[in-house]
Amino acid sequence: MILKNCVGLVTGASQGLGKAFAEALLKKEAKVVICDLNHAQGADTKAEFDERYGPGRTTFMACDVTSLPQMKDVFSETLQTFGRLDILCNNAGINNESSWEKTISVNLVALIQASYLALDHMRCDRGGHGGSIVNVASMSAFLPGAHCPVYTASKHGVLGFTRSLAEASRLGNYGIRINALCPSFVNTSILDTINHEEILGNFYQFKDGVKNLIKVFGVLEPSVIADSFVQLLEDDSLNGAVMKITTTKGVHFENY
Structure with missing residues (x-):
């Protein structure tokens, strides 16, 4: 895919990984929809990008990704603003074991919901012009996480959904590539959740174990993950691929 003049929709794009993904697209001369629940941060990010890359390259749309009506509006507004949609990056995610239903809703249900909305707009077999979906999972999708069982389960689910939908796209000639991005520990706000008992709940007692893992494996910067996203x-050639990124092995793929 040549990214110049493409239109990408990135969820959770006001900060952290999502912001890095959005900026990576802008550097490739694409246009970007910044989708985020945080109104103030989203507006600030758009203003920052306007100054750096010029006005008209981005738009900010406030949205709760778990709301189907709101997400439908985001897709409609994207087409009204830019006339097309080529890329969906399902990046929005949380880690909250005390509110585990919300964690599943944001990390998995909303991701599935957005993917299906993207299919409606991009499927070649139904009049669309194809595109690409990148689902942000985690190395937690391969390992047990005593401190975050539900977060871990959600990321396992992202991989299963991604690989299955990619196979459906291949068999059905959708013209859409669907891949998963699985970084190790990344320097974002979600990493700090391990320090909060109100977030980890009953599993807070296992925080030292994951802190030791962070010391061993190190922490990646969002810009590194953004390069892999591109x-x-x-x-x-990539469809149904599961890209893993770690400090020790760099970029590599899971072979099933």
């Missing part, structure tokens, strides 16, 4: 978009 690789998934630009390599047209």
Whole structure:
């Protein structure tokens, strides 16, 4: 995929990984919809991008990704603003074991919901022009996490959904590539959740274990993950791929 002049929709894009993904697209001369629940941060991010890359390249749309009506509006407004949609990055995610239903809703249900909305707009077999979906999972999708069982389960689910939908796209000639991005520990606000008992609940007692893992494996910067995100978009041979990124092995793929 040539990213120049493409239109990408990134959820959870006002900060952290989502912001890095959005900026990576802008650097490739794409246009970006910044979708986020945080109104103030989203507006600030858009203003920052306007100054850096010029006005008209981005738009900010406030949205709760768990709300189907709100997400439908985001897709409709994207088409009204830019006339097309080529890329969906399902990045929005939380870690809250005390509110585990919300964690599942944001990390998995909303991701599935947004993916299906993207299919409605992009499927070649139904009049669309194809595109690419990148679902942000985690190395937690391969390992047990005593401190975050539900977060871990949600990321396992993201991989299963991604690989299955990619196979459906291949068999059904959707013209859409669907891949998963699985970084190790990343320097974002979600990493700090391990320090909060009100978030981890009963599993707070296991926080030292994950802190030791962080010391061993290190922490990646969002810009590194953004470079890998671009690789998934630009390599047209990748569909159903599960890209892993760690400090020790760099970028590598899970072989099933």
